[in-house]
Amino acid sequence: MRIWHLVPGATDAHPARLTEQDCYRLLLAPADAAPVAAGTSGGEPVDAPELYLTDDHGAEQPPGRSPTLALEIPRRIAPIPPEHAARLLKRPLGAREGAGALLAQFLTGLVTRAQHLRPWVAARLESVIVDLFAATLVGHLDTGHATHPIAGSRDLTRRIRTHIQQHLGDPGLTPRSVAAHHHISVSYLHRLFQCEDLSVAARIRHERLEAARGDLVGSADRATPVHVIAERWGFAYHSSFVRAFQAAYGMSPRACRLDQGGTGGSGGTEPDR
Template sequence: MLDEMVFRSDDVPAADRFDYWAELLARTHAPMGLRSDHAADFRASQGVLDLGAVTVWSGTFQPLVFLRTPKLIRQSDPEVYHLSLVVRGGGVGVWRHRETEYKPHDLFINSSSLPNDVHSTGDPVQTVALEVPKALLPLPRDMAGRIVGAPMSARDGMGALLAGFLTQLTEDTAAYQPSDGPRLGTVLTDLVAALFAHILEAGDRLPPETHRRALTLRIQAFIREHLRDPHLTPGSIAAAHHISTSYLHRLFQDEDTTVAAWIRRLRLEAARRDLADPALRTVPIHAIAARWGFARATDFSRTHRAAYGTTPKDHRHQALHSHG
């Protein structure tokens, strides 16, 4: 079962519930100003799943106004994108560049770095949400503005894919092992990347740099999906996206890396996760290396030592020892 932190307002005296809820949101999300007509006896519940770099939670709460001000952003900014599936209730999100109304089966997209007011309506409000570090989905500030607050339905297309995965995950956490967490986080990151690419590509009149960013996000999601493929090469990636290999390399120059280095880093991270997984302790290191595209164990060991300063064997021993 995945590790889940659960909060229920009934576990706290009525007079303390609203303040406790505000503290909880500050810890699991970011500091916010909160207002509610129900503050005297606030009712809420929340379950938080830690999926490595990604956080997922389901929440039910009475109507609120969430305020993320420039002062609060300067105080603390976790640098994340926040996406919520509206299950019950609704509301309005207000940013400097946009105002968007939300209803059930809509996706709400926000950024911890942009000032905003979010007014929730309905009693209760029910959402399923996730947060992804911006470092995993790098977008220039002007493009982030195109994403944040963009109207997005969860009834079909990319929105439905993400919403369906989120809903299934939070409805039955018992179906997964704690070691599945980082893998599930990777899947969610890919789905969010694909959703962002879809939004950015929706307008034919968008500037070329926006299309380049959307294409890069799609390519990165494709690479994550095919990491285990030993035939994953710049040539095969370029062909799958109908671009030249030289153009693919230019796209990754904007990422301050090369295609090969990006693939190697992701493969190393995946192999390290498997080496640290107690459920895979009996799988030989060379088999894990081969699973993630390292055909020769000596190449894997050398690359691992160069990246992390330790051998795969030592990393596995350390990780499994800390588990035990």
């Protein structure tokens, strides 16, 4: 996500930006911007600020406006289905009242004060921007589409759960790595899971423990040492695995295996620690 001032006449070049297909661009034309297109009211000031949504990085200007601020939001974190956002592309989205006005004011204030914000504060503000962005777009859709942003968030959450399941064996799987893979901030990742039963870190730990317990009691791994199973499911330290297993299930990994009729691994002599 990026926010920046636009300078009239300047080349809109930004290094290391996302590809055209990966983000939306929201342009803000302030209330005092003079019309620039031919045939527009003779240079009279515009009554109210306007927001314009595009999905490209071209130099296209809103009709009759000189935008002064731009916001880019990756599509994958925009909590609104693409087919509904497409209905609003290159249409004026009023910034006089409602969510649009809040978003315009927030972005204007943020871009002038960004250099004074600490990184962790800026990261937390990303979720505010995403929510205001979604609310602004929903306000211009039919009433029947009002719940679609939630559906978009749920779709992203499902993709994140799938990613976690597929990478449980990676010791580097953490909330930070999950957020980076999905091009969202860690704070927004936690926001997605705030209504879930488990946090992201707790979900990773729970899924790893469940997978390890399944191997411990399964017939295929009865002779596999406990520490090998722990490593298989992303536990870098055997002692950490034993403590987490004990806390979750009230018994040690070896006791769990013996309770299910296993050998305990290595002929039944392998200790938990």
